Amino acid sequence: MSIEVRGLNKKFGDFVALDDVDVTIPTGQLTALLGPSGGGKSTLLRIIAGLEKGDSGSVNIEGTEATHLPPQKRNVGFVFQHYAVFKHMTVAKNVAFGLEIRKRPKDEIEHRVQELLKLVHLSQFSHRLPSQLSGGQRQRMALARALAVEPTVLLLDEPFGALDAKVRKELRDWLRRLHDDVHVTTVFVTHDQEEAMEVADEIVVINEGRVEQVGTPDQLYDEPANDFVMSFLGEVTHLGGVSLRPHDVEVESSPHHAGSIEGTVSRLVRIGFEVRLTVLTVDGEEVSVVLTRTHARALGLEEGSTVFLTPAAGATVIPRMAVAG
Amino acid sequence: MVSTSTPTKWALRAVAVGYVFFLVAWPVGLLIRRTFEGGLTNLTDALTDSNVVSALALTGKVAVAAVLINLVFGVTISMLLVRYDFPGKRVLSALVDVPLSVSPVVVGLALVLVYNGRDGWLGTGLEDNGISVIFATPGLVMATCFVALPLVIREVVPVLTEIGDEQEQAARSLGANAPQTFWRITLPSIKWAVVYGVVLSLARSVGEFGAVKVVSDNVAGKTQTATLSVEKSYQNFAQGEAYAIAFLLVMVCVASLIVVALLRPKVHD
Amino acid sequence: MSAALTGATIDTAGPASPQGGRTRRTTPRNTLTPGAGVGLGLAMIWFSLLVLLPLSAIVARAASGGWSQYYTVLQNPQTWNAVQLTVTQSLVVTLINVVVGTVIAWVLVRDRFWGQRLLNVIIDVPFALPTVVAGLVLLGLYGPNSPIGVEWAFTPNAVTLALAFVTLPFIVRTVQPVLEELDTDVEQAAASLGASRPTIFRRIILPSLVPAIASGAALSFARAISEYGSLVLLSGNRPNQTEVVSVRVLSFIENGNYSSAAALASVMLFIALLVIVVLDIVQRRVARRG
């Protein structure tokens, strides 16, 4: 096991940023720390890197007790949201920095820098200053710089957060492919669940300084531990005491199933191939439902129609009691 | 932008230009003209007078020493104020500004009270060990350090704050220790602010008069600085010499202004 | 030239300024590492030896004589006249600077004319010029045999002149950047709503300039009451007529009367401290307003 965090606590003044966090991050995988802004993801990542100190608890990196090691002794690569490029150095000098600190021979450094710049597709920019690069290029340079020192683990704090949507998507795919080539244990922070689901092998959901759940994207989606995880990974609605996804609500025009709940369509919106309903049940609940256009036409739905709702067979359903704090 | 009417515009222009012309431009121009009234004789006479030469040399020596001390102290304090947290930080950041609003004469008096050899708090002890501060070069350096103290800090602090510490953190995570991070990352990023602060300090140090006058016994050839010799020459009716030394001091200041003007855009890029 | 000299107090408390619309995290506050601790220790020792201890010595020396000493010193008519002259002239000069300094800043920012850049550079000359040289320079135009027939040297007017010279840049250099940053859209909006030019100036522009003018005025006043060098040659230091507080302190020192010098100096220190506090408050209020 590559990174083990045990009983980690961190306060800023009175504010609890991390509350008794235990996480194990597997070797060689791409792990996402996912959660809403302000949840403590960056704080956790920075403590792993040694850029911040926990109040109590321990951090172990690849079998080395790292809790009290300064950042420069941890051999981690860190990539910052705003790139943290060395503005006064050329692209090549930026990438070479860690190797120069380690006093590697000149020709080795040069060779390695060329190799890395090729890997991140920046070979032709090696003599430029960072100010002459685009945001996406700067972040690729920062990544090459972090990889240059062959870190035990690569930590990325919202690496694509400052980029526009299109570049973000490109870099996301590129990171996944890069990881498949390089296989360094990688942890990246994101608040975008789509990004996490698409890229990560494993996701750690963090909210209000606590770990809510750890699992593969499928596990989190299909077996959410609680209401918070469920709602953070996709839309959620409530029907008869359970939480479930709107597309997992079965709609019928007559009560075929036992225990189906009667309601009236109060709103109907067609968006492309789907139809979104708001149903007001006889119990006074507002339920959101998503179904295909074809299905809705077959049922002859319109605003004011009476419908009967049941959770679909095999749907992910959790009792509403488990509402996360 | 809302334009002003033409008469108002011309009136404002006239006030601004007229005021500056009569208060600064014309008087400074006159000084230069009077320096060269007899050709180069004023300058050559002054530069062959051993007292003047030693005054200029003393000023140079004192200014360089004071600037170096303020450079090291200023960069250290700036790093501490911006990058670290410690008790009393707010008070310290207010206190380093104090020298800007203390009268130079009061600065001199303050140093005399502590460092004079007769009854100074520390001066008597130092004197017993053969170290004179007041009426000697160390006192001149201290007085100059005092008045120019905040200049480097005031230039460096905003730039340090502005660049943030992410670059430093990146360097740390790449294996650099604290000194390596400072020399390779922090210092290059604040380089122009430091140079700028040094130029300002130099101009201030070369020109200091009041504080230096109090801690110096004004002995020509020994503790008389260039500014002190301007006063002395003028009072001794050696006006040509006073003009010549003043002219040289003005040249130093003009050079500083030019350096600063050239650096300005770079500081903000 | 001016940032270092005219800025009010050093602000280390604020977060790093946002750049290009994105907000950067505030600099985390590290507790002292051993290396930084040693640096702080050494810096504090030097700062104490250079600044804190000497300034305390003045206060201690002044306090050793008790209130009666203050009374005796200030009661002396010559001293009292010096205090009055200094304060009055400093106020007059600060007032002149408020008006003329704002006009100059305005002309530098909003006007375009030949020689403007030169004007901008000349504004800094009084900062760069050694004070004793400033006095010498003014003697040329306003001394005996004045080419324009204004022989103000050795009269109270000489004090005004010298103080105006050395404080010229303060308000110009505090107001100028604010004026440059001012959003002209607001003025155009006001104009489109039918406001006249004087109204726009009074209601829109002036209020944004007030904090800058105030802090420039405070700095200029502080500098004026503590001025010494430029007066030495120009004012003649005639007791009860052109003698300012700094000169008075110096003559106490030269007579070996350190206690009276310290008493008078401590009054000046107190005023200096007051100015710093006022500036800090002004700056804090402005910062809060954003």
Ligand SMILES: Nc1ncnc2c1ncn2[C@@H]1O[C@H](COP(=O)(O)OP(=O)(O)O)[C@@H](O)[C@H]1O
């Ligand atoms: N240096 C700091 N000082 C004070 N509070 C901080 C600091 N860093 C983070 N915080 C607070 O801790 C909480 C968690 O922050 P962070 O770990 O950055 O969250 P995330 O990365 O999940 O958005 C936030 O409320 C933030 O305001």
Ligand SMILES: [Mg+2]
């Ligand atoms: Mg974050």
